[in-house]
Every structure is written in C-alpha cells, then in structure tokens.
Amino acid sequence: MDKKQLYTALKQHFGFTEFREGQLATVKSVLAGQNTLAILPTGGGKSLLYQLPAYLLPGAVLVVSPLISLMQDQVDHLHRNGEKRVLMLSGQGGGQARQQQLANLANAKFIFASPELLANPAVIDAFHHVQLSLLTVDEAHCISQWGPDFRPEYLLLKELRHQLGDPVTLLLTATATPRVRHDILAKLGLPQGAVTVIKRSVNRPNLFLAVEDYASSKDKQAGLAKLVRQLPGAGIIYFASRRLATTMAEWLRENSSLAVAAYHAGMPAADRFRVQQQFMADQLQVVCATSAFGMGIDKADIRFVIHYHLPTSLENYLQEIGRAGRDGQQSVAILLHCPGDEQLTRQLTQVDFPTATRFDQVQAGKLPVQALGTNYELFDFYRRHQYDYQRLKRIFSRRQQLVADQLGQVRRYLELTTCRRQFILTYFGEIPAVQANNCCDIDEPDWQAAPLLPPRQLVDHPEEIGDWATQLRQLLNLS
Structure with a gap:
C-alpha cells in the first residue's frame, strides 16, 4: 500500500490528515509484514499503530495488555468511534460468559487480553479458529520489567507467539533503554536483525524538570502543600505507599481548597473507576496515587506530576512524568526528596x-x-x-x-549539578539535545521565584484566573 492510500485510510478511519512522528513508519513496517518495535513517547498515539493496520489487514488483531483499566480504555475508545467488533478477555470473566466470548472470537476485529488469560490452554485452543493478522504487545517494557519478579506470565509470550503461528508482532512502549530493547526481543525469541525498530526521542521539551530537597518528612509535606497551591491545572502526585496516598489525599483536602482523591490498587474497582472518570472530567484537580494510576490515563492537560517518593528507576519515572503536558503546553515534573527516602524505595x-x-x-x-x-x-x-x-x-x-x-x-539524578534533561537522554542512549531554556532547575534555579498564582478556590471561575498555560509560564519565569 502506497503512502497516498495510507493517508486516505487515516482520514477515513480516524479523521486525521497527518501522521504523528513515527506513526507512518511503524504502520508501513507492520503492513510490510515486519516484526516491529515502536518506542514512541507517552501520548504519541500508539493505539493507532495497531488500529489502522487492523482495518487494512484481513482477520483480527490480538492486543496483549497489562491492566484491565488500560484495556477498558481502548475498548471504550473503539466503541465511541463506532467499532463494535471488539472483545476484551480478562481474568474477571468466567464460566458461560467466557465460553460465549471464545465462541465469538472469529467475529472480532480487535481482541484484548491479559498475559495471564493467554496462559489458559482453552483460550489458546479458541485462537486456533481465528485468522490472526497481528499480535500487539502494549507496554512492551513489561516483558523486561515485570517478567522476572512480577507478572511472570510475560515470560510465556514467546511460546504463545509460536502457538499462534508466529504472526507479525508489534511491540509498543514509551521508554526503553538499549538494555531493555535487547531484553524485550530476547525474551520473545526475536533476533535483533529481524525486527524493525522505530524510535522517537524520550525528550519532552515542554516538560520542566525539578528536584526539591527537604530536611525532613515534615518539611517535605509542607513543601508539597505549597507546590500544589502554586501549580495550576490538574496534577498527579505519586506515592510509594497506598496508605500514604490515602492519608495525604485526606490531608490536602483538609488543608486546601483542592478537590483531591486517592487512587491505588487496594481500592474497590468501582471507586477506582469513579476517581479516574472524575479526574478526566475535571471534577478532581489532584489525584494522590500509586503507580497503579497511569496506564490508560489519556488526559491531555495534566499540568504537573509530583513524585513524593523516589521512583524505582528512571524508566518508571519517564513513564509517569510523561502523563503531563500531552497537549504540548508548558508543564512541570517535580521529584521530592528527604533523608530516608532511599531506604523506603529499597525495601519496596x-x-x-x-x-x-x-x-x-x-x-x-x-x-x-x-x-x-x-x-x-x-x-x-x-x-x-x-x-x-x-x-x-x-x-x-x-x-x-x-x-x-x-x-x-535515580540517586545520581537527584544529585546532579549539570542538566537533568541531558542526563536522562544519555541514560536512554540518545545524543543529548540542546535546549536553551524551559529545561530544568539546574538551568533555572529560581524557577519558583515568581509570585504565587491566585488561590485555587477560584478554579470554579476560570474566567477570573485566565489561561493555565500562561500562568505556568509566569510561574517558571518563562513568559
């Protein structure tokens, strides 16, 4: 299929007139029958990379996904676009309902499944009656990150692929160092030379990077309160502890005018869904969350992401801060630190x-x-x-x-005296980019020196506050 036909299909199925960077090359590779690893930043339109080929190829696309919430988000999106040939298989269903789903596999264009479910022999048997044109592994870094010590069913994907007849495979992720890229391909049994790798930079020029050091946990808590009162728009605060995410959400509600909620995997599914929907609908300004909150959160105007505890890796950190500023507007990622934080992360x-x-x-x-x-x-x-x-x-x-x-x-990132962005790019195997301003607190040490924004209780009257992006630029002394 030539380039003109692909643009026609893009317009027909999605209403877009242009591909984002990396999308066209990935789609062409898949349609040419090439196994493909696409490393595109969070918010880069990765779902289109398997959805467009699905409409241009016979048979179905199987999407392996780590989280039910992520699968549900994709299913809902397809339904909103009028696509009815969608099935989601997860561990939550069973019995007669599961049997009915498996009997309908051959009628589906898009099939979403968790790796645990695909380890079920009955499910694999059902796929033998399905014409499968594409196997997609979403969040493919999980193959490396979670395989050995969490979600070990990811280690079975190599055998699953063989059982499915070695279909063309598309691997999608937002962040992968050279080591992780090698690990992903090795665990799937794909020779490096037989896979097309399409990679965009992890650099997000509109994302300001900062670290805030505090002498004690009490000081850090006070610093967090100050930051969320300063920063405009919606934000996510990440915690390593479910208990602390809940406690801090309650504390922020009591000590500010913010609409705040907690989110973690220990909450009932209905409560998690409610928080996610309220955040997406701008009924919540801040979510205090564990890492369970993120995949499938496609909110374009998140203005800040704060980490109250240290992330376990720079890979995880880039995944999580990548949820800010997807609309391209100025946003900020802040990592808070005080003595003892490393010990907590090490224990976890x-x-x-x-x-x-x-x-x-x-x-x-x-x-x-x-x-x-x-x-x-x-x-x-x-x-x-x-x-x-x-x-x-x-x-x-x-x-x-x-x-x-x-x-x-992560510790080295905390202690940097040189540009944080350059360090991250080097870590991910990229040539450091030159960014004149709007970069990080090393280059802009007085980034908090601007006057505070109007009180957050005015959020119900946006006309009194003005444009959030303009306010954030003022906060960062960038206007």
Whole structure:
C-alpha cells in the first residue's frame, strides 16, 4: 500500500490528515509484514499503530495488555468511534460468559487480553479458529520489567507467539533503554536483525524538570502543600505507599481548597473507576496515587506530576512524568526528596527469597505453596514451570542487582549539578539535545521565584484566573 492510500485510510478511519512522528513508519513496517518495535513517547498515539493496520489487514488483531483499566480504555475508545467488533478477555470473566466470548472470537476485529488469560490452554485452543493478522504487545517494557519478579506470565509470550503461528508482532512502549530493547526481543525469541525498530526521542521539551530537597518528612509535606497551591491545572502526585496516598489525599483536602482523591490498587474497582472518570472530567484537580494510576490515563492537560517518593528507576519515572503536558503546553515534573527516602524505595523492591529446604519441601508436597512466603504465587509459577532452586536463585540475584543499579541511577539524578534533561537522554542512549531554556532547575534555579498564582478556590471561575498555560509560564519565569 502506497503512502497516498495510507493517508486516505487515516482520514477515513480516524479523521486525521497527518501522521504523528513515527506513526507512518511503524504502520508501513507492520503492513510490510515486519516484526516491529515502536518506542514512541507517552501520548504519541500508539493505539493507532495497531488500529489502522487492523482495518487494512484481513482477520483480527490480538492486543496483549497489562491492566484491565488500560484495556477498558481502548475498548471504550473503539466503541465511541463506532467499532463494535471488539472483545476484551480478562481474568474477571468466567464460566458461560467466557465460553460465549471464545465462541465469538472469529467475529472480532480487535481482541484484548491479559498475559495471564493467554496462559489458559482453552483460550489458546479458541485462537486456533481465528485468522490472526497481528499480535500487539502494549507496554512492551513489561516483558523486561515485570517478567522476572512480577507478572511472570510475560515470560510465556514467546511460546504463545509460536502457538499462534508466529504472526507479525508489534511491540509498543514509551521508554526503553538499549538494555531493555535487547531484553524485550530476547525474551520473545526475536533476533535483533529481524525486527524493525522505530524510535522517537524520550525528550519532552515542554516538560520542566525539578528536584526539591527537604530536611525532613515534615518539611517535605509542607513543601508539597505549597507546590500544589502554586501549580495550576490538574496534577498527579505519586506515592510509594497506598496508605500514604490515602492519608495525604485526606490531608490536602483538609488543608486546601483542592478537590483531591486517592487512587491505588487496594481500592474497590468501582471507586477506582469513579476517581479516574472524575479526574478526566475535571471534577478532581489532584489525584494522590500509586503507580497503579497511569496506564490508560489519556488526559491531555495534566499540568504537573509530583513524585513524593523516589521512583524505582528512571524508566518508571519517564513513564509517569510523561502523563503531563500531552497537549504540548508548558508543564512541570517535580521529584521530592528527604533523608530516608532511599531506604523506603529499597525495601519496596526487595523480594524475600525462600530457603532451599522450604522450596524442596514444597516441591515434594510436604508443605503448601504458601510456605514459600509473601511472594509464594511468584515462586510457585517458576516451580510449576520446572525451574529448580539454584536456577531460580540466580535469576532473582541478577534481578536484585539490576534493581539496585536502577535505583543508583535515580540517586545520581537527584544529585546532579549539570542538566537533568541531558542526563536522562544519555541514560536512554540518545545524543543529548540542546535546549536553551524551559529545561530544568539546574538551568533555572529560581524557577519558583515568581509570585504565587491566585488561590485555587477560584478554579470554579476560570474566567477570573485566565489561561493555565500562561500562568505556568509566569510561574517558571518563562513568559
């Protein structure tokens, strides 16, 4: 299909007249039958990369996705655009409803599924009756990031691909270092030379980068309150703890005029959905969240992302701050830090490994799998897939060293005396870009020196406040 035909199809199916950077090359690669890894920034229009080929190819597209909320967002988007040939398979359904879904697979154009569900032999058998033109792995960094120590079913995608007849495969992610790119392809059994890699820079020029150091947790809490009163528009505050996300949401509601809610995986699904919808509809100004809040949040006008605790890696940090400023307007990403933060993050990334004796007793059926500890489901997965104790220990030892190295890079980012943007670009294997201004607190150390914005209670009367983007530029002394 030539370029003119692709533009015609883009207009017909999506109403767009232009492709975003990286989209056209990715679509052409997929239509040419090439396995493709597309690394495009958050908000770069990744869903179009499998949706447009789906309309131009016979059969169905299978999209493997890590979160139900992310799948639901894509399903809802397709439905709003008039597409009815959509199925979402997840662990929440079962029995007769599941059987009915599997019987209808051949009638679907778009099929969304979690990796856990695709490990079910009955589901794979149902796919043998489906003409599958494209296998898409959304958030493909999960293959590397989550495979060894969380969501190990991602390690089964290589075998799944073979069982499905080795269809053309599209891998989508927003951030991937050279190491992660290599790891993704290796775990899927795809030779590097046989995969087309299409990559856009992780650089977001409209995103101002800052670190705020505090002497104590009490000072940091006060600093957070000051920041959210200053910063205009909608924002996300990330926490490492569910409990603290809830507590701080309550505290901010009591000590400000902000409309604030908490969001974490421990909340009932209905409450999470309500918070997400209220945030999207501008009924909430700030969400205090764990990392569970993010994938599938396609709100263009988020003006700030604040991390109250340290991220576990720069990869995670770039994913999360990439939710700010998707409309291209000036936005800000702020990482807060005080003594003791590193210890908390280190504790959260530790995995308690069982002893060899206990592992052997479980293997021999003398103890229940729960005896493997708090992460028993994780270890039981490997045990059931014929991993012996020494092999498993080597895997987790390498993983823990990698986690420690990644946290070390976050620490380096905190302590920088040179440009933060240049450091991030170098980390992701890019040639550092030259950015004259609007960059980071190293280049603009007085970025908070502008007068405070009008009180946030005026948010109900936007005509009294004016344009949020203009206000943020004033805050950053950039106007």
